[in-house]
Amino acid sequence: MRGNVGTAVRLLAAVTLTALLISPVAMSQPPGDGGVSAAPTLPLVQLGAPADLAFYGIQGTETLTIPVPSGLAPVALNVTTQLPVNVQSATVTVMQEDRTLSRVDIPPGERVPVSIPLAGAEIVDNAVTVILRSYLLPVPGYCLDPTNPLRFSDGAVAFAGVEIAPTVVADFLPPVLRQLTIFVSAEPSQAESDATVRLATAIAAQFGSQAPDIIVVPLPDRQSAPPGPSAPLQRQILIREGPDVGVSLLPTDGVPALIIEGPPDALANQSRLLASDVNRLALASKAVAGPLNSTPQLPGDQTTLRRLGQPGVNAVALSPQVNIGLDQTRLGRSAHGIRVHLQGSYTPLPESIGGQLVASIAGETIDRWPADSSGAIDRWVDVPDRLLQRYTNLGLRLDISGDTGRCGEFQPLTLTIDGESPVLSSPADPPVPGGFQSMPQSLMPRTVVGLGGGFDDLRRATDIMVGLQRLSALPIDTSVMPLGDAVADSAPALLVSAERWTDDTVALPIEPGADGELTVQRAGEPGETTTLTLDPALRFGSLQTVYDDGRSMLVATSNDAPEQVDALLSWLGENVQRWSSLDGTAVIATADRQPVVYGADQAEEQDTDAPSAPDAGLPWWAWAAIALAAVSVVLAVVVIVARARRKSPTS
Known part of the structure; x- marks a missing residue:
């Protein structure tokens, strides 16, 4: 009974503190001298951190970096917690270097609000970095599910102080x-x-x-x-x-x-x-700035995982797995023929335990090899072009078999891939993959921006470039010019002509014509077009991708419906993930409907290693020869069986 009362008291205190931290009273404190606003409470996602945190295993660790405006200081991390199944209790400790900032018990139940104090954290270069460690105690007699973590969701940081206005x-x-x-x-x-x-x-x-x-x-x-x-x-x-x-x-x-x-x-x-x-x-x-260069230095055909933003990856588990991110925007171009020289190590396995290393992409195994007693990883892995995306996760896991004891009491294994592992690639012509998934890497490092004219097209071009930049790990250099000059240029281009498209030198995947007729390029069949006539005629805005003569272009236009271009850009801007998940070659927006993506289901290229299907277009004499051969085989089998029966003794 005392335990339940204590838990209830801790829960009430946590809820009360959370309410105080985010209450309107706390948000409306008058600013002090030189200040511009009272202390806010900001969601983690607005701070550039993940909104949800997951702590796996009996002891889990997460590192959290919080940017801090001048004059403010973080005082609490407010989260909604959810304990894993069959867990009796949990505790979270907040550390900064060797100092313990706070220790909080996690109440049982689903979606319980908890406030984790951060007071006293040292601010370095306008940011606070803390390490959160979780400790779980399973219910007696139960094993902890390693795939079911302690979860923190809806994270937000409460600040104290007053934001200071800049003077320089x-x-x-x-x-x-x-x-x-x-x-x-x-x-x-x-x-x-x-x-x-x-x-x-x-x-x-x-x-x-x-x-x-x-x-x-x-x-x-x-x-x-x-x-x-x-x-x-x-x-x-x-x-x-x-x-x-x-x-x-x-x-x-x-x-x-x-x-x-x-x-x-x-x-x-x-x-x-x-x-x-x-x-x-x-x-x-x-x-007053002197000459400044905004074009990033891009890696060449050979680079390393470290230069692609991964100084090294490791995992410790009974069956450890690491993910290696292959980001084409870090290459600064559309690439193919990607090869990764995996270099690293894993815990050597005893003779009683078997194991293999498995490389996979999107759940598909692309390579596997047996684990040996050396514990060394030195393997070239080829990434198939058909599996490439703008961001491709190459997964590597160590699978083991054998008696690992109750609750996986076998010593956890460590899997490590070094950041100096080489990565080879070649420029892709045409881009791999194509369409929106080739953006923005096929527009890098410098994009010319052609404007049809006026303030509105400038606003639209800015929205598009901001959306593309948020997909890229490297900055994109731009140069604005009149629309005609941008079309005639040889560099990758963003072309904005929101009223209509009149340049016949650039063929769009979907071109509107008179009386509601659309000319549509067939997805997966380059050079082939068809028509579609709509009655009544449809007004729409669009974003369309074009690849012509080694050059990628993104075109924003409409058939006399610029307001639909604005609606499309507004829809994309509402959620950063919409830009990231955009696929196909064109997306169109009409009134009172969700935008429609075209070209996302185009047929994949046939795998040259797979057996080919019979050619349905063979001449009649070829089919006759195949049939005659089949009949001959059947007759030969019948004769052989009959002779065998005559030679066998009777019963």
């Missing part, structure tokens, strides 16, 4: 950014358009998985500054072509706005400053 250019962008508003003229020049797309794409790359909203807004007539101050954890930037050169803060109440200004030949370079490595030296209210 270097501090303008906070560690946590929820929205960036870029103001530009309602009739932007080409230089202003170029700087706007460059800046928005660079900010999207810098903040990565935080995915702040980045919007472009026309500056009201006869105004030289944004109409009002920005909200907490938001920023405003004004881009303007003019004689003055530089990046400077505009003093206002609360957070100052930033102005990026310069003549046409200097404006783009100034827009690179905020996302460059020299920005941290801009310790004044105004800075």
Whole structure:
């Protein structure tokens, strides 16, 4: 009875603390001197961290890095917990280096709110990194299921303090950014358009998985500054072509706005400053940037897992498994013929235990080999082109067989792949895979952006480039130019003509014609088209991928329905995963319907190692010869059987 009362008291305390941390009273504290907002409570996903944490095994570990705005400090991690089945109790400890920040017991039950204190955590470079360790106690007589973890969901961090307004250019962008508003003229020049797309794409790359909203807004007539101050954890930037050169803060109440200004030949370079490595030296209210290069250095045909963002992977379990991420955006191009030289080790197995190493992609085994007593891994693994995606997970697991004792009491095994494992690849022409899954790597490292004209197409191009940048681990360089110049250019291109598409040199997968007729390129059958006539005629907006003469293009257009292009981009922007999961060669949006993807089910290329089916187009004499041979075989078998029966003794 006392145990139940104690648990209830701890649960009530946790719920009360959580309520206090996220209550409107806590959110509405008045800012102090130099502050701009009261302490917020932010979901982990808005901090660039995973929203859900999973702790596997009796002792699980997760590392959590929390960006911290200036003037704030994290005080608690609020989560909803769920204990695994057959677990009697659980405890979570928060560590920072050798210090224990807190220890919390996890109440039993499903979806129980818990607040884990973080007070006292040291802030280094505007971030806090802590290690969470879980300890599980199974119910007596039961074994812990290694596939059923302790789960933390709906994670959010409560902060204390007051956000401090920036006073120098270097501090303008906070560690946590929820929205960036870029103001530009309602009739932007080409230089202003170029700087706007460059800046928005660079900010999207810098903040990565935080995915702040980045919007472009026309500056009201006869105004030289944004109409009002920005909200907490938001920023405003004004881009303007003019004689003055530089990046400077505009003093206002609360957070100052930033102005990026310069003549046409200097404006783009100034827009690179905020996302460059020299920005941290801009310790004044105004800075003028010298020449800056925004094109990333890309790996060649041979690189390593470390250069692809994986310094090494390891796992400790009864049957350990590691995932090796092959990200084509880190290669900066569409690639094929990928080979990975797996180098690493595993715990040598005793003679009583058998084992094998299995490499797989998307559940399909692509290689396997027996484990031996050396414990060394030194194996080339070829990744089939047909299994390649923008992101491909190469899984490697160590399977064992034998008596591992009750509850898997056999000593856990360690599986390690070194970060220096070589990775070979070749440029793919055409891209592998094609369509949207070839974006943005086939547009890298530099994309020309062609605009049909006006502010609205600039806004649409910015939305598209931000969406593509969020798919990429490396920054994408852009160059804005008129639509005709971009079509004639040889570089990969984003082409925006929201009203209609009139350039016959670029054939779209779905081309609208007169009286509701659509000309459609057959999926999986290059060069073949068909027509589809709709009655009544359909107005739609679209994003369509084109690959022509070694060049990838992404086209945003409509058949006189630009509002449907806006609806499509709004739908994609609502969820970052929609950009990532987009497949096929075209996606179209019509009124009152979900967008439709075309070309996602195109036939896969036939595996050259598989036996081919009989050719249905053989001539009659060939089929007659096959039939005659079959009959001859049957008659020969009958004769042999009859002779055998005559020679056998009678009973």
